Amino acid sequence: MKNKLTVKTTGRYKLQHRGVYCLNCGHSLDLSDKYCPNCSQANSTKKLTLLDFFEEFFTNILSYDSKVLQTLAALLLRPGKITREYIVGKRLSYTNPFRFLLSLSIIYFLLISYNNEFESWNKFGSSGNTPAFNxxxxxxxxxxxxxxxxxxxxxxxxxxxxxxxxxxxxxxxxxxxxxxxxxxxxxxxxxxxxxxxxxxxxxxxxxxxxxxxxxxxxxxxxxxxxxxxxxxxxxxxxxxxxxxxxRPGTFINTLISKSPFATFFFLPFFSLYIWMVYIRKKYTYTDHLIFSFHNQSLLFILLIISYLINAVFNVRSEGLFLLIFAFYLYKAMRNFYQQGRFKTIVKYIFLNSIFFILGAIAIIILIAASVFTY
Ligand SMILES: [Zn+2]
Incomplete structure (x- = not known):
């Protein structure tokens, strides 16, 4: 985060505009303080000009964007390592894993709701007339x-x-x-x-x-x-x-559009199993949860990429991207938990089996809940 460390000393950040207490939180400041050590607001008493106002706005956006880009790059280039860095304390460089996953599931939700892929299945509905045919x-x-x-x-x-x-x-x-x-x-x-x-x-x-x-x-x-x-x-x-x-197609669509949000209930359960499998590692439950949030985020990213490729080239690439994800998941486990190939493969197979069993249960609950509330 080099851009974070370069402190501005021009414009409203000049020495002449500095105050002796923070305008945001009231913490007492020294004239040498460029930022409030308590709340990190810039130490400036100068009234905002329109230009300052826009500058502030874009700096915030850019710093959020650069966090997102760093998180994306780390997930795609160094699977597993990002979780490691995050839990040992390198947090400001990356977005919060929970918020990141939430944003991705909203994007994914919008894409699949827009798509309504199964609408055509409504023709199998009971009101659809089958043509008389001898x-x-x-x-x-x-x-x-x-x-x-x-x-x-x-x-x-x-x-x-x-x-x-x-x-x-x-x-x-x-x-x-x-x-x-x-x-x-x-x-x-x-x-x-x-x-x-x-x-x-x-x-x-x-x-x-x-x-x-x-x-x-x-x-x-x-x-x-x-x-x-x-x-x-x-x-x-x-x-x-x-x-x-x-209208069975419409029902399947609503069911699928609920699934990104169902993962938020699902992952905390699944993380209990990861915790059990790696009980001898000195990670807390939260660490395992963050690991599963990161991986789920990666899955959404890959599915979104796959969706875009499908839309542009008129192909079906989900299968390929799920394979890529399977490989990433293995890499992430190796890098995060740092165990040998054999141990990792055994745990990988075990956790994936648990994942599918839990997933099947979750789907049944989701269907049951959807039927009752449809
Ligand atoms: Zn302050």
Whole structure:
């Protein structure tokens, strides 16, 4: 940080403008003090000119920018070493790891929300009409190489017909519910706990889909349903499920756009495992947490680069960048924890397995939470 150390002595920083106490915090100053030792504001009593004001503004931006650039460069060029330097005390040169990760996840969040990649999946939703198509005729007209192939094709057709048979059974159940909704809902009460809840979900899904019910209150008045918490929860869940079935792509998009923020809950848990694996190293839990923040930041940086490359060259580069990240992660572990290749590889494999197991659990919780709040 050479630019930090060069203290300005021109303009409003001249000796004649210096005061004997700090205008920001009141700390008493010496005329030789260029900056307040207590709060680091410049020792200047001169009124700000417009020029001074802009200069101050740009100095702040530039110093923040240079911190960001230094952090970026260190992450990309010296994986692991940046965490080492940061925890032993070299902090002012780099941005705060937590704030850095937060900024990156916001950028990543904006990119993927803008992208809405899975919107096209909405065509698989239940309201999407499948065009009427006579497969039987088609198969009869195709010239098969042998009878065997024709048989396979006809068997596949049969299984398709069976599936639509299941559909018509479900439709029949719907009409049973709709025939007398009040009576049907009362009958649900007699079942066991899980059966009761599933019955209620089935009931609400049907009336939401087929009877144009928009709110829980409507169903309370229309079907004389007790307005208790359990019924309300079942209603909300059914409502989400109907929406998800209608527009699965939109649901996947919201799910993915939540994931950058989910990492903030995830990493503190994961760091506990890193701590366990390196228990004999003299690092604190916070040190391991900072290590995982740095690595997560690097992952976001690589994914953002990959996203930009995809957009410009119309390719799919995520896989390549994940491979690059896997390599970086190994390097970071070697440099930060400074253990031999073999030990590092064993711990690398172990921690990655834990990462995927925890990740799977986190995804399930995220999906469950999203379904309830969708
Ligand atoms: Zn001060």
């Amino acid at each position: 497969f039987q005729d088609r198969i009869e007209n195709i010239e098969f190489d042998n009878e065997e192939e024709k048989k396979i094709a006809l068997a596949a057709l049969d299984s398709l017909k069976n599936r639509s048979a299941i559909g018509s059974i479900l439709n029949r159940r719907d009409s049973v519910i709709l025939a007398n909704p009040k009576k049907h809902f009362k009958a649900i009460k007699e079942e066991d706990l899980i059966g009761k809840y599933l019955g209620k979900i089935e009931f609400f899904s049907t009336v939401i889909k087929k009877d144009t019910i928009y709110s829980f209150q409507e169903s309370v008045t229309k079907y004389e349903i007790p307005p208790d918490t359990e019924n309300k929860m079942a209603f909300n869940l059914s409502n989400s499920l109907v929406e998800i079935k209608k």
